[in-house]
Amino acid sequence: MQQYQPSPSTGPQTGTTACDDAQAVRLIHALAYAGMRHPRSALPLYEHALQRAQDLTLVRRLQLLLGLFFSSERLGRAAPLRPALKKALAEAQAAGLIRQATRLHEALGRLCYQAAEYPAASAHWSEALDLAALQPGSLEGVAPCIGLAQLHFALGDWQTGQHLLLDAQGQLRSGAPQLAARYLQAKLLLNLGVAQFNRGEYAQARASFQQGQQWALSIGHRDYVAESQWHLARVAQACGEESMARRLCEQALRSAQRCGYMWLEVMASATLTELAMEEQDWAHAIQSGEQALALARSLGARRQQSSAHKALAQLYQHAGRLSEALDQLWQHQALEAELHRLSLPERLSALVRFDHLRQGPEERMLALSNQHFHIETPEDLRLALLQMREQVLAIMGLDDWTVWWDEGSQQQFLSIAQAGKPDGEGLDATHCGAYLQMLSDTHEPLVIRDMRLHPHGAMLLQRPSAQAQGGRIEVPLRLQQQLRGILWLQREDVDRSWTREDLLSASHLAKICERLLLSLDLTRAKAARQELEQEKFASLGRMVASIAHDVNTPIGVAITAASGVADHARRLGRVANGSEKLTRSELQALAAQLVNAADLVDRNLQRAATLMGDFKRIAVDQNAEAPQRLALKDYLQSVLSVHSPALRRAKVDCRLDVDDKLQVETVPGLLSQILSNLIMNSLTHAFPEGQGGVLSLRAQTCGAQLRIDYADDGVGLSEAAQAHVFEPFFTTRRGQGGSGLGMYIVANLAKRLGGQARLLRPERGFALRLELPLQGPTTAGEARACA
Numbered sequence: 001m002q003q004y005q006p007s008p009s010t011g012p013q014t015g016t017t018a019c020d021d022a023q024a025v026r027l028i029h030a031l032a033y034a035g036m037r038h039p040r041s042a043l044p045l046y047e048h049a050l051q052r053a054q055d056l057t058l059v060r061r062l063q064l065l066l067g068l069f070f071s072s073e074r075l076g077r078a079a080p081l082r083p084a085l086k087k088a089l090a091e092a093q094a095a096g097l098i099r100q101a102t103r104l105h106e107a108l109g110r111l112c113y114q115a116a117e118y119p120a121a122s123a124h125w126s127e128a129l130d131l132a133a134l135q136p137g138s139l140e141g142v143a144p145c146i147g148l149a150q151l152h153f154a155l156g157d158w159q160t161g162q163h164l165l166l167d168a169q170g171q172l173r174s175g176a177p178q179l180a181a182r183y184l185q186a187k188l189l190l191n192l193g194v195a196q197f198n199r200g201e202y203a204q205a206r207a208s209f210q211q212g213q214q215w216a217l218s219i220g221h222r223d224y225v226a227e228s229q230w231h232l233a234r235v236a237q238a239c240g241e242e243s244m245a246r247r248l249c250e251q252a253l254r255s256a257q258r259c260g261y262m263w264l265e266v267m268a269s270a271t272l273t274e275l276a277m278e279e280q281d282w283a284h285a286i287q288s289g290e291q292a293l294a295l296a297r298s299l300g301a302r303r304q305q306s307s308a309h310k311a312l313a314q315l316y317q318h319a320g321r322l323s324e325a326l327d328q329l330w331q332h333q334a335l336e337a338e339l340h341r342l343s344l345p346e347r348l349s350a351l352v353r354f355d356h357l358r359q360g361p362e363e364r365m366l367a368l369s370n371q372h373f374h375i376e377t378p379e380d381l382r383l384a385l386l387q388m389r390e391q392v393l394a395i396m397g398l399d400d401w402t403v404w405w406d407e408g409s410q411q412q413f414l415s416i417a418q419a420g421k422p423d424g425e426g427l428d429a430t431h432c433g434a435y436l437q438m439l440s441d442t443h444e445p446l447v448i449r450d451m452r453l454h455p456h457g458a459m460l461l462q463r464p465s466a467q468a469q470g471g472r473i474e475v476p477l478r479l480q481q482q483l484r485g486i487l488w489l490q491r492e493d494v495d496r497s498w499t500r501e502d503l504l505s506a507s508h509l510a511k512i513c514e515r516l517l518l519s520l521d522l523t524r525a526k527a528a529r530q531e532l533e534q535e536k537f538a539s540l541g542r543m544v545a546s547i548a549h550d551v552n553t554p555i556g557v558a559i560t561a562a563s564g565v566a567d568h569a570r571r572l573g574r575v576a577n578g579s580e581k582l583t584r585s586e587l588q589a590l591a592a593q594l595v596n597a598a599d600l601v602d603r604n605l606q607r608a609a610t611l612m613g614d615f616k617r618i619a620v621d622q623n624a625e626a627p628q629r630l631a632l633k634d635y636l637q638s639v640l641s642v643h644s645p646a647l648r649r650a651k652v653d654c655r656l657d658v659d660d661k662l663q664v665e666t667v668p669g670l671l672s673q674i675l676s677n678l679i680m681n682s683l684t685h686a687f688p689e690g691q692g693g694v695l696s697l698r699a700q701t702c703g704a705q706l707r708i709d710y711a712d713d714g715v716g717l718s719e720a721a722q723a724h725v726f727e728p729f730f731t732t733r734r735g736q737g738g739s740g741l742g743m744y745i746v747a748n749l750a751k752r753l754g755g756q757a758r759l760l761r762p763e764r765g766f767a768l769r770l771e772l773p774l775q776g777p778t779t780a781g782e783a784r785a786c787a
Contacts, residue, residue: 024060031067037220039071040260062088062100069107074223076262076299082111102131102140109147116302116339118151142168142184146191162195186215186224193231206235226255230268246275266295266304273311286315306335364395365508375519382416384516396505403513404486439476440483445506446474447498475510479518487513554604564597629665632699633658639675650683651692658699664706664774670749678710681742686714686766706774711767722759
C-alpha cells in the first residue's frame with residue numbers, strides 16, 4: 001500500500017476555490033459513507049483521492065487521511081500509516097486545527113494500543129481528551145474515553161474501565177443522532193458489554209452486545225455486526241451453551257473474513273480454538289490456533305500473539321510435538337515480558353486523572369470548580385447549587401449542607417439549598433444580628449465540633465429545623481467585602497473531628513459559591529446597564545415629545561404672520577404700479593400692519609429658536625463626558641426650559657433660586673440627566689393628574705462643595721419607600737410604566753460626578769440634596785463642615 005505523505009504546508013490556505021472545496025466535501029462524505037459499510041472497496045478510493053489532494057486545503061487532506069486510517073485499520077493495514085499520522089498531527093497543531101488534532105491523537109492512540117504500547121496510547125488518548133474539552137458540544141471526547149477504558153481492561157481493571165465508559169455515554173447522550181454518533185454508540189455498547197462480561201454480569205453483557213448490534217445494523221457497519229456476534233458467542237460459551245457459542249463464533253468469523261476485519265478474525269479463531277479444546281477436537285483446535293497466530297502476526301497485535309503461542313504450546317504438547325511446544329512457550333514468555341515492560345503500572349499514572357474513582361477530595365473539588373453553570377436568574381443559582389449537592393456531600397463525607405443568600409443585600413438571608421428544598425425560616429439582622437456580625441467580622445471558617453458549643457448555639461438551636469447535634473463548618477461568603485452569603489457544612493457524628501483537608505475543601509467550596517453569586521451579580525449589573533442606556537434614550541425621547549408641541553406653536557404663528565406680511569407686500573406692489581389707490585390714512589394703516597406682522601414673525605421664530613437651542617444643548621450634553629465651566633443659573637434655566645411644555649401641561653410652576661454669578665466645573669451631560677430624571681420623576685409620581693403644584697431648585701456653595709436642593713410639594717414618599725428609593729428596579733408604580741431606575745440613575749450619576757445624592761425630610765412632598773464638588777471631589781473635612 002502506498003503511504004500518504006502530508007503536504008509540507010503548515011497552514012490551511014491553498015489556492016482551492018469554493019467550488020473545488022464543495023466538491024471535496026461531497027467526496028469526503030461519500031467516502032465516509034462507503035468506508036463505514038465497505039472498507040475494502042473504499043480503501044483504493046481513499047488512496048487515489050489522497051494522491052490527487054495537493055490542491056485541497058489542509059483540513060480536507062487530513063479528513064481524507066483519517067478516512068484512510070479508519071478503513072485501513074479494519075482491514076489490519078493501518079500500522080504503516082503511523083509516520084504519516086504523526087506528520088499530519090504536527091501540521092494540524094501548527095495550523096491550530098483542534099478538531100483534526102484531536103482525531104489524529106485518537107487514531108495514534110489506537111495504533112499504540114494495538115501494538116501494546118500502553119503508555120504511548122495513554123498519552124495520545126489523554127491529549128485527545130484535553131483537546132476535546134476545548135470543543136464543548138462535540139463528540140470528540142467519546143472515542144478517546146473509550147480508548148482509556150480499553151487500557152484499564154488490558155490491565156484487568158474492569159470496574160474503572162466501565163466507569164469511564166459510562167462517562168463517555170454521558171457525553172454521547174448530548175450529541176445529535178448522526179452517523180458518527182450511531183457509530184460511537186455501537187462502539188461504546190460493545191466495550192461496555194466487555195466490561196460487564198469480565199465482571200461476570202453475563203445477562204447485562206448480552207443485552208449490551210445486542211443493543212450494540214442494533215446500532216451497528218442501523219448504519220450498516222458490518223464489522224461491528226460481526227464483532228457483536230463474536231461477543232455473544234463468548235457469552236454463550238461462559239453460560240455453557242456450547243453449540244450456540246460455536247455457531248455464533250463461526251458466523252462471526254465468516255462475517256469478519258467477508259469484510260476483511262482482521263482483528264476479529266484473530267479473536268474469533270482464538271475462541272474457536274478454545275471451543276475445540278473444550279470438545280477435545282485437537283486437530284481443529286490446532287488449525288484454528290495456527291490461523292489465529294498467523295493473523296495476529298500480520299496485524300502486529302502482541303497480546304493476541306502471546307495468547308496464540310500459549311494455546312499452541314498446550315496443543316502441541318498434547319499432540320506429542322514437544323520441541324514445537326517448547327518453542328511456542330518460549331515465544332509466549334518473551335512476548336509477556338515485553339508486554340509487562342510496555343505496561344508497567346507506574347507508566348500509566350497519567351490515567352488516574354481521568355479515573356474519578358481514584359481521585360482524592362482535592363482533585364474532585366478541583367473538577368467541581370471547573371464545572372460551568374450558566375447563571376442569569378436566582379432560579380439558575382438555586383439549580384446550580386442543587387446540582388452540586390450530591391457531589392459536595394460525597395467529596396467531603398457530609399450529611400447535609402446549606403447555602404444562605406442575602407439576595408437583596410438587606411441582611412435577610414434565605415436558604416437556597418438545604419436537602420434539595422428552599423427553607424423559608426431565614427436568618428435576619430433582627431433575630432440573628434450578633435451571629436451575622438460575628439460572621440461579618442471573621443475571615444476564617446468557623447469550625448464547630450459540637451453544635452451545643454456554638455457561640456450562638458442558644459439562638460440557632462431555637463430554629464424548628466435546627467441541627468441539634470453533630471458538627472459544622474461555617475464559612476462567610478463575601479462579595480466586594482460585604483457578607484452576602486453563609487455556607488454551612490454539617491455532620492451528625494459528634495465524635496468525628498474536622499481535618500485540615502476538610503477546611504481546605506470548605507474554603508475551596510466557598511470560593512465556588514462566591515463565584516456563582518458573583519456570576520448572578522454581574523448578570524444583573526449588565527442588565528441594569530442596558531436598562532440605564534434604554535432609560536437614557538427614553539428620557540431623551542420624552543423630552544422630544546414634550547417640546548414638540550411648544551416648538552410647533554410659535555412656528556405655526558410665525559407662518560401665519562409671514563403669510564399676512566406677504567399679502568400686505570403684494571397690496572403695496574399694486575399701489576406702486578398704479579393698479580390700486582390708497583388714501584394716506586389707509587397707507588399708514590397698511591404700514592402698521594406690516595410692522596406688527598413682521599414683529600410677530602420675529603418674536604415667534606426667536607421663541608422657537610430658543611427652545612430648540614436649549615433642547616440641542618441638553619441633548620448634546622447627554623453624550624458629553626468632558627467637564628466644562630458653567631454659569632449654573634443659565635444652565636439650570638435651559639434644563640427647565642426644555643421641560644417647560646410638560647410642566648405647563650401638568651400645571652407645575654418652577655422656582656429657581658441660584659446666584660447669577662455662581663460658576664461650577666462639571667460634566668454638563670451628567671448633571672442634565674440627573675435633573676431631567678428628578679423632574680420626570682416628580683411629574684410621574686408626585687402630582688395626581690390635574691392637581692398641579694410647585695417644583696423648586698436651589699443652589700449654593702459651601703467651601704469647595706456645591707449643594708443643589710431639589711424639591712416638589714407633591715404626595716411624597718412613605719417611610720418604606722424611602723428605605724429603598726435608590727435601589728435598582730424599585731418603583732411604586734409597578735405595572736404602570738415605572739421602570740424603577742430613575743432614582744438609581746440619579747444616585748449613580750452623582751457618584752460619577754464625585755458627589756452623592758441623599759434624601760431630605762421635608763414637611764411635605766419630596767426633597768433631595770445633590771452634594772457635588774465645585775472643582776473636584778470634596779474632602780472629608782469639607783463634607784463634615786457642610787453637614
